[in-house]
Amino acid sequence: MNLHPPAHRVDPRAADLSSHDFMRLIEAFGLTGAWRWDFVSGRQVWSSGLYRLLGLREGEPASYERLLDLVHPADRDVLEDAAQIVQAGVLSSHTVRLIRPDGTARTVVSRGEVFFSPAGRPVAATGVLLDVTDRERLAEMHRLEQQRLASLARDAQVFIHTEPSLPLTEYEPDFLALVGLRREEVRADWLSPIVPEERPRWRDELPRLAALGQPFSIAPTLRLAEGGAAPFRMTLVPLRDGTPDPVCWTAVIAPLAAEAPARERPQRQAEPAVRVERAIEGRHLRAARGLLDWTLNDLARESGLSLSTVRRLEEESEGPSSRSRPHVLAALRKAGIVFTLVEGGAVALARAE
Template identity: 75%
Template structure:
């Protein structure tokens, strides 16, 4: 008398078919087979569910190809390539099911050959990776958003497992001109040394409460000078569970004198702008010297002299170059210590007039 599972009369020792049936029950995978000699093609129940087709519909590789998104169809091998050459690779493609829903799947397979080296059959499997691809796309968009905030508004967002912070992102490290090793060796290194004692005592005390808090240290800038920034620490929790880490948002202090793209340029800001700031602004816009010359109506040699400081702060050409940059979205901000911070607002024309 044979044993059974759960009194169903099925063998106690599961077969590979049982495992496949269990996996396919989740609706995320399906398999198919094609015998070239007989022309017989077989699809698993899971493949019908994955493709959104009624079980029992004639299995056909051409039918499978017909469900692939037109833009991805050339990625998969056609029937002739498989039968004649025995080539069948691994690919990620999009499917459009009969009900109009789209799924992203990984297609993998293996071609079997006769003793003479002739392709005789192929077995394939499709794995639904739609959720994985969506997560990857969301992650890419989130990284893009954070990079834009850092480059255009000097806003930096990242996560830490614990405080004090040591895992600053590359954009913030570029702002303060430090390497990751520098910060890991001394988490206070982005801050001006005269404030180290204060924040070394205050930050751990505030973090111990496990609540959202902000500090406003003065940071050392890679381009020279210093500027006050807000660091807001937000605890990460899952429901009422223990704290899982911190999200840190770094923003410029609002006490600086900013020159918005549409408003008048404050005199103290204009006088503090140097050639290096013009070059930095061009870098944000990905403009060449010729681009700035066309946008400002100045000659190439004049723009070059402005960036080399040979024109001087009283040059009549200088306001034209600044106006062109600000029209394209550049913001010049005068922060503590007379340092000029350059950022891009995300507004403005960006592209210079065509030649």
């Protein structure tokens, strides 16, 4: 007895997929659609996927003008008009927003091509629209998140940072600017942001707490780029994906002084060190470099910055909020330069003996 049924024979040609079949399979995802415009006959054709993408009923008249009508008014001038395509043969790639008849908005990437006759005259065009709404939303969310983190760091000295494991070594530029260290220095010694006298304590304490795999807080005193030090609270939280071991750690770093309710803190002027920092200008940097008999190259080397960055700081083209500025000030202070705020708000500088 033959237990195996006879093999079903298929004509190999029947398994071939036409370009139409490929398009149908791709458009089944609901994220793309295509159009074609024959300039000679004037006939325009839209694929089923394009009707779905535009939110139109299949069979409605297809026209480039109708497509333009669905583009967000603020983006409409970006796309070529019909005359540019038919007469000049211009059809570029764009990312635009669509407002569908039901009021929903989608972001699409438009790609197109114009075909020419042997004489060089435009005779037809075809195009594809790809829905990238989710991608654009993720990009916008990422941009807003980066703005939020930058505002927290700039206005409140609060830093939120995530790494795969502890101890932390890959801090964001805002935090590195606060402590006046380069990334390479922190990678070489994760304790370098902490004042030297506390490093033995946290060298033992942090690994012990991390090994428990539970949220914990520490309050180390951090060195500051402008000189001095300040206590900060580091709250570290393990993140898991269903496994016992953390997949990463998120740290929230904030000044301890910021934990007191605002109504309990008396209003006062900025600390002297902060006021001195704000008052230092490019001319003071040049004068300090002169006291040390340093060239621009010397200052660039000692601060770990590029020559062009140091030059821009001295010319004040980067502004007082530049992230590179604390590195230059730290290098000058390390070499013995002392900046002092005198009567009238002027900055005096001297070289310590």
